[in-house]
Amino acid sequence: SAVISQKPSRDICQRGTSLTIQCQVDSQVTMMFWYRQQPGQSLTLIATANQGSEATYESGFVIDKFPISRPNLTFSTLTVSNMSPEDSSIYLCSVLEPGQINTGELFFGEGSRLTVL
């Protein structure tokens, strides 16, 4: 299975600032996704990171707030822009490996825990 590294693992941020989270995978993967998990809540899909093109956002999430890059098949970034305390969450990178495209089994990074003051 893919090994996924996320940075930073945690951060405390000031209101109004932006933070970029990096996701590095040790192998080429078919698809990369970004999820948000608010405290004590389930996982909500933010967007699908598309290689070489604009990400596909889910309802309620917009590019201006959560710009995403995916320059190649092993790396993606998620930026949380103009942060407010409501953005305090765990942000998780997840991947679909080529062999799992038909099953949908996801592998998750360790997550980035953001606290916005």
Added chain:
Amino acid sequence: GQQVMQIPQYQHVQEGEDFTTYCNSSTTLSNIQWYKQRPGGHPVFLIQLVKSGEVKKQKRLTFQFGEAKKNSSLHITATQTTDVGTYFCAGPPANDYKLSFGAGTTVTVRA
């Protein structure tokens, strides 16, 4: 849009007892997956069920997929402290790959 619901939200179990958590989708699923998230950790894949009525076992865990492919259950026997965590069901609707996650069942164990 698709909604996946799980009950109960919290399960407090005496060590050694059995319990079941249930998952229901508003739409037919192409498959159902279960993930476990330990406190402070990230979700880890446990199992996938694909066929209508399918039952799979992993040691003390029994997973079932409903006949209509809209519901699932996870039954744990002889609960141990290592079973502590949140169990999520998730499924993509037919002809899709994106997973919708249930709210999760958070399990605590009394020794």
